[in-house]
Amino acid sequence: MLAVKDLSIIYTGVRPHVPAAMNISFSLAAGESLGIIGESGCGKTTLALGIMGLLHGADIRGSIMFQGRELTTMTSARRRTFRWRNIAMVFQNSLEVFNPVITIGEQLTEPLCTHLGLSPKAAHQRVAELLALTGLDPRWQTGFAHQLSGGMRQRALIAMALGCEPDILIVDEPTTSLDPESRQAILDLIETLQRRLGFAMILISHHLPAVQRLTSRLMTMYAGRAVEYGITAGILRNPLHPYTRGLINAAPDFFPFKDLWGIAGAPPKPGTVEGCAFAPRCCQAGHQCTRQRPELAAVGVERRVACHKGGIETVLQAIGVKKSYRLGERKVPALNGVSLNVRKGEVVALVGPSGSGKSTLAHILVQVVAADAGEVLFCGRPVHKYTATSMMNGIQIVFQDPGEAVSHRFSVLDAVREPLDIMGWQDRPRRDRKAVDALGAMHLPISPDFLSRTCHALSGGQRQRVAVARALVTDPAVLVADEITAMLDPSTQAVMLRELKAQQHERGFSMLFISHDIHLARKIADRVYVLDKGSIIEHGAVFEVLGGSIHRHGRTNYCGHV
Amino acid sequence: MSCGPAACTLPLPKARPSIRLTSGGRFGLAVLGLVCVLALAAPLVCGHSHRQATGTPLAAPDRHHWMGTDELGVDLWAQVCFGARVSLIVGAGTALMAGFGGAAVGILAGYRGGWTDRLCMRLIDILLVLPDLPVMIVLAAFLGPSVGTIIVVLSAFSWVFTARVVRSRVLSLKQRRYIQASESYGAGVWYLLRRHFLPEIFPLASVGMIRLAGRAIVAEAGLSFLGLGDPTSRSWGMIIHHALGFRGIYYTDYWKWWLLFPWLALTLVVTSLALLGKDLEKAADPRVRTH
Numbered sequence: 004m005l006a007v008k009d010l011s012i013i014y015t016g017v018r019p020h021v022p023a024a025m026n027i028s029f030s031l032a033a034g035e036s037l038g039i040i041g042e043s044g045c046g047k048t049t050l051a052l053g054i055m056g057l058l059h060g061a062d063i064r065g066s067i068m069f070q071g072r073e074l075t076t077m078t079s080a081r082r083r084t085f086r087w088r089n090i091a092m093v094f095q096n097s098l099e100v101f102n103p104v105i106t107i108g109e110q111l112t113e114p115l116c117t118h119l120g121l122s123p124k125a126a127h128q129r130v131a132e133l134l135a136l137t138g139l140d141p142r143w144q145t146g147f148a149h150q151l152s153g154g155m156r157q158r159a160l161i162a163m164a165l166g167c168e169p170d171i172l173i174v175d176e177p178t179t180s181l182d183p184e185s186r187q188a189i190l191d192l193i194e195t196l197q198r199r200l201g202f203a204m205i206l207i208s209h210h211l212p213a214v215q216r217l218t219s220r221l222m223t224m225y226a227g228r229a230v231e232y233g234i235t236a237g238i239l240r241n242p243l244h245p246y247t248r249g250l251i252n253a254a255p256d257f258f259p260f261k262d263l264w265g266i267a268g269a270p271p272k273p274g275t276v277e278g279c280a281f282a283p284r285c286c287q288a289g290h291q292c293t294r295q296r297p298e299l300a301a302v303g304v305e306r307r308v309a310c311h312k313g314g315i316e317t318v319l320q321a322i323g324v325k326k327s328y329r330l331g332e333r334k335v336p337a338l339n340g341v342s343l344n345v346r347k348g349e350v351v352a353l354v355g356p357s358g359s360g361k362s363t364l365a366h367i368l369v370q371v372v373a374a375d376a377g378e379v380l381f382c383g384r385p386v387h388k389y390t391a392t393s394m395m396n397g398i399q400i401v402f403q404d405p406g407e408a409v410s411h412r413f414s415v416l417d418a419v420r421e422p423l424d425i426m427g428w429q430d431r432p433r434r435d436r437k438a439v440d441a442l443g444a445m446h447l448p449i450s451p452d453f454l455s456r457t458c459h460a461l462s463g464g465q466r467q468r469v470a471v472a473r474a475l476v477t478d479p480a481v482l483v484a485d486e487i488t489a490m491l492d493p494s495t496q497a498v499m500l501r502e503l504k505a506q507q508h509e510r511g512f513s514m515l516f517i518s519h520d521i522h523l524a525r526k527i528a529d530r531v532y533v534l535d536k537g538s539i540i541e542h543g544a545v546f547e548v549l550g551g552s553i554h555r556h557g558r559t560n561y562c563g564h565v
Numbered sequence: 566m567s568c569g570p571a572a573c574t575l576p577l578p579k580a581r582p583s584i585r586l587t588s589g590g591r592f593g594l595a596v597l598g599l600v601c602v603l604a605l606a607a608p609l610v611c612g613h614s615h616r617q618a619t620g621t622p623l624a625a626p627d628r629h630h631w632m633g634t635d636e637l638g639v640d641l642w643a644q645v646c647f648g649a650r651v652s653l654i655v656g657a658g659t660a661l662m663a664g665f666g667g668a669a670v671g672i673l674a675g676y677r678g679g680w681t682d683r684l685c686m687r688l689i690d691i692l693l694v695l696p697d698l699p700v701m702i703v704l705a706a707f708l709g710p711s712v713g714t715i716i717v718v719l720s721a722f723s724w725v726f727t728a729r730v731v732r733s734r735v736l737s738l739k740q741r742r743y744i745q746a747s748e749s750y751g752a753g754v755w756y757l758l759r760r761h762f763l764p765e766i767f768p769l770a771s772v773g774m775i776r777l778a779g780r781a782i783v784a785e786a787g788l789s790f791l792g793l794g795d796p797t798s799r800s801w802g803m804i805i806h807h808a809l810g811f812r813g814i815y816y817t818d819y820w821k822w823w824l825l826f827p828w829l830a831l832t833l834v835v836t837s838l839a840l841l842g843k844d845l846e847k848a849a850d851p852r853v854r855t856h
Contacts, residue, residue, distance in 0.1 A: 369749055370749065371745045371748075371749060389749050389751055392749035393749065393751030394751075400746070400749070402742040402745075402746070404742060407741050407742040407743060408742060410741075410743045410744075418743075421747060421750065421760075422750040425747065425752045425756060426750060426751060477750075
């Protein structure tokens with residue numbers, strides 16, 4: 004019904020021109036619904052207004068085909084016949100949408116009279132019907148915009164858009180600034196109306212549960228471009244673009260227990276960046292990303308991603324890892340064929356009761372312990388003895404016991420610089436500086452006095468921070484944190500994990516967070532693996548496995564038996 | 566926790582743990598120091614020669630010879646002072662040789678593990694069960710009496726103690742997380758030795774070496790007493806050997822002085838070493854060390 008192809012909208016009214024939406028393509032069949040998500044200023048509303056034909060001072064290129072007719076080349080008079088009649092829009096809710104000195108009823112009557120040619124009386128009748136349809140008392144017709152509550156105004160806006168029974172409804176942020184109850188009511192309303200009236204819908208929203216509920220397809224926009232396109236459920240469960248993942252991970256509706264961390268950095272002004280616009284904020288940006296812009300390319304069934312790396316890369320992978328310990332004559336299995344993967348820039352929690360094999364797995368991943376069978380891959384290459392841990396940007400581990408984390412004879416500076424010394428990284432002054440930076444990043448004092456202090460004079464919490472700083476000094480791609488706070492008091496634990504998460508957020512490394520504490524895992528992790536008796540019994544997004552607000556089915560019983 | 570540079574000027578623990586000596590340790594250190602000084606400055610502190618007769622034979626202590634003289638009239642004070650040299654050389658030589666050798670074997674066995682470890686441990690077991698004195702007597706008899714021989718013979722039997730202690734230490738160190746971390750950064754054997762193992766092992770080995778020194782001094786005296794020492798040297802054991810070999814002991818009482826002073830010197834030195842060793846042992850054990 005609607006086919007948008009290579010649509011570019013450039014605001015020419017300002018200097019320099021702002022390419023607010025570039026090369027957007029999608030199609031929408033009757034009754035289908037498309038969600039568009041993205042941070043503010045990414046061109047979502049521009050796209051909607053462009054399809055509506057409501058933009059002035061903008062250069063529109065590409066094509067918008069509606070029922071076989073090209074809209075972009077039409078005269079504005081002819082275009083107006085399609086507007087409201089065939090394509091209607093529910094504007095973003097605010098007082099300014101309505102004229103403050105005209106009653107709601109009059110404002111709703113106007114398009115009915117102009118587009119459908121109804122008589123004032125018939126139009127009046129129709130408005131009453133529409134208001135009743137959207138659950139608003141028809142008596143409110145005589146009210147002014149400022150007299151209506153936010154929820155009522157939203158209903159009035161929907162009623163206005165539905166007045167001419169359009170084929171396509173564009174809904175822009177229907178639930179912002181509404182309380183949860185009204186929000187739910189509005190979503191219910193839109194859902195029932197769509198089912199009853201059968202219009203196709205484009206939903207622009209920040210509210211991911213709304214998108215999840217109302218749309219079948221999803222497009223992520225960033226800096227005026229579509230960066231991911233696919234089936235809504237698939238994208239929300241397994242986002243392939245780092246930006247989409249960042250949006251989902253920042254949503255408290257999906258991760259009600261997690262600390263709030265948005266995507267680091269701010270979106271650029273559309274058109275100011277060469278190459279991939281997301282590269283400066285991306286955890287896996289390479290040389291190519293800053294030079295060449297990636298095109299939206301198919302990476303799977305019904306999924307297109309604009310990424311040079313074909314989506315989020317897997318950085319650490321364990322395949323069928325087996326390990327058993329010899330206890331006298333007996334063989335005690337510790338891991339029976341465990342597979343897991345950690346992707347770029349994500350925090351994966353590995354939870355399970357004591358003795359489930361968590362630490363064994365961690366030690367196998369960094370090759371401190373050799374596996375009996377199976378393979379560990381780092382960036383797609385098999386890891387042999389210490390190859391991945393003895394390099395910059397490799398894998399690093401922080402062990403559980405702060406008392407053993409660093410040699411008690413070393414000075415703080417020596418301890419943190421040790422990996423660089425061993426790896427022979429650059430020269431001594433630069434190593435010193437890097438070590439001091441790492442200590443500063445973990446909020447440890449960097450006075451000469453502290454740097455020369457021997458580690459045995461540090462508290463457990465400080466030692467563990469020194470151990471984390473030592474792991475971070477090599478700029479690891481993956482940090483394996485093996486119960487690093489298990490021996491610390493709750494306050495020290497909280498402070499340290501926040502600092503670690505802040506570092507992870509800023510530097511974008513991946514983290515495998517091993518813990519027996521699911522509450523901690525829920526606070527920090529994006530995905531989770533549940534290990535029990537040496538086997539992965541469950542894995543998935545934290546909200547799926549460990550429970551969240553809208554996904555209360557929590558398939559695991561792990562929460563129960565810990 | 567998050568104190569800035571300014572806030573961290575609070576009183577801090579000292580960077581390195583200081584070794585605190587008990588009064589016994591201090592006494593030991595003082596005696597050893599004194600003996601060392603006497604040994605080094607023997608020609609200066611002794612008014613008489615230690616080889617030539619300077620008084621009447623078998624004199625009791627008096628103003629001129631305040632430890633008395635031997636059967637030839639040689640001053641005993643001079644003999645004891647010069648004898649200290651031999652005893653100290655034997656003690657220090659054995660301690661260093663056995664200490665370093667033992668530490669090297671211990672590190673090798675502990676770090677490499679496997680058959681190297683098994684081989685070393687079996688060798689140590691054999692040396693432990695062998696009765697050392699008879700073997701030493703035989704060896705000394707075959708190799709000929711000299712200070713060098715005595716050091717070698719004593720070392721050959723003494724390294725096992727250091728090796729055992731060092732090996733067990735290395736075994737436990739190898740399991741430490743920070744050592745595993747260092748290894749995972751790609752640290753080689755030499756790095757681990759230099760930065761991790763040796764600093765940990767040195768205090769342990771030095772305690773062992775102090776003990777070995779005491780043992781070596783006694784053993785040298787024993788061998789000398791049995792007549793297997795270097796006859797040209799005048800070690801304390803040799804003095805005792807000569808005193809007891811003097812046929813006239815049945816006719817006079819004065820030879821007792823001849824025996825008393827070397828014995829006293831020997832006992833004092835060995836006791837001092839033991840006292841000092843005990844204190845160092847405490848200092849080397851991190852659990853005892855004051856934080």
